[in-house]
Amino acid sequence: MRDLTVPEQKEIWDRRNANEALRSLPPDPRVLSYIGDLPQQSRRALDIGCGNGRHLKQLAEIGWRATGIDWSNEALVQSRETLAGFEQTVNILSADYRKLNYGGNYFHVILAIDVIHHGKKRDLERAIAEIKRIKAISGTALISLPGIRNAPAEHQADFIDEQTVVLRSGLEVGIPHHFIKESDIGTLFRAFKNISADKVVLPMPAGMEPLHSMHENEWYWIKVSG
Numbered sequence: 369m370r371d372l373t374v375p376e377q378k379e380i381w382d383r384r385n386a387n388e389a390l391r392s393l394p395p396d397p398r399v400l401s402y403i404g405d406l407p408q409q410s411r412r413a414l415d416i417g418c419g420n421g422r423h424l425k426q427l428a429e430i431g432w433r434a435t436g437i438d439w440s441n442e443a444l445v446q447s448r449e450t451l452a453g454f455e456q457t458v459n460i461l462s463a464d465y466r467k468l469n470y471g472g473n474y475f476h477v478i479l480a481i482d483v484i485h486h487g488k489k490r491d492l493e494r495a496i497a498e499i500k501r502i503k504a505i506s507g508t509a510l511i512s513l514p515g516i517r518n519a520p521a522e523h524q525a526d527f528i529d530e531q532t533v534v535l536r537s538g539l540e541v542g543i544p545h546h547f548i549k550e551s552d553i554g555t556l557f558r559a560f561k562n563i564s565a566d567k568v569v570l571p572m573p574a575g576m577e578p579l580h581s582m583h584e585n586e587w588y589w590i591k592v593s594g
């Protein structure tokens with residue numbers, strides 16, 4: 369099985385992001401609660417893989433100078449629509465999460481919600497290293513990653529390794545997905561001084577095409593600082 373090129377992956381994301389149900393996805397309650405606890409002031413935030421802009425808007429509304437990056441043009445168009453009126457304080461740019469063009473110690477808050485497991489393990493590791501590098505020392509990051517119970521059964525997908533799967537069907541067909549075990553969290557995020565993780569098992573997705581045939585809709589919500 370050959371790896372998809374970057375333009376091929378971007379095309380798949382453009383098509384996936386144009387899906388009607390996903391275009392209008394509302395903010396995640398866990399992100400709303402995290403943003404709700406932030407001070408209302410003009411500090412720098414980054415949303416990695418900002419999708420339709422649902423979380424960028426929450427940051428903009430409390431006065432943060434927010435940047436959203438995504439490598440899908442469709443996501444950038446949607447985010448710009450969602451953030452209409454916030455052009456003075458919000459930047460929406462095309463970038464790859466594996467190499468972010470910012471200096472060190474820059475963002476006070478970083479979000480990576482349902483994004484940086486879309487790749488192989490080394491892509492996830494590169495994203496985490498970038499988050500560590502560009503996060504202000506006093507800042508925090510909130511990251512959501514799917515648990516291994518979220519992976520499809522072996523006969524329904526192509527496994528690259530024990531925890532990485534290329535989907536054979538659905539909106540994200542051909543895109544590798546890396547699924548984590550609870551015991552991976554300490555190692556993956558070892559560069560940070562403080563790590564807290566909550567395991568959440570959500571109801572199976574209803575009303576839209578399941579992305580893949582997971583055993584359980586298991587996610588880890590990881591907060592890091594330092």
Ligand SMILES: C[S@@+](CC[C@H](N)C(=O)[O-])C[C@H]1O[C@@H](n2cnc3c(N)ncnc32)[C@H](O)[C@@H]1O
Binds near residue numbers: 381385416418481
């Ligand atoms: C499942 S969506 C999540 C979007 C958003 N974070 C949210 O919570 O609604 C994943 C997003 O990551 C983007 N993406 C995937 N791989 C990427 C990469 N290597 N660099 C930048 N964006 C990427 C996709 O285009 C897509 O918009």
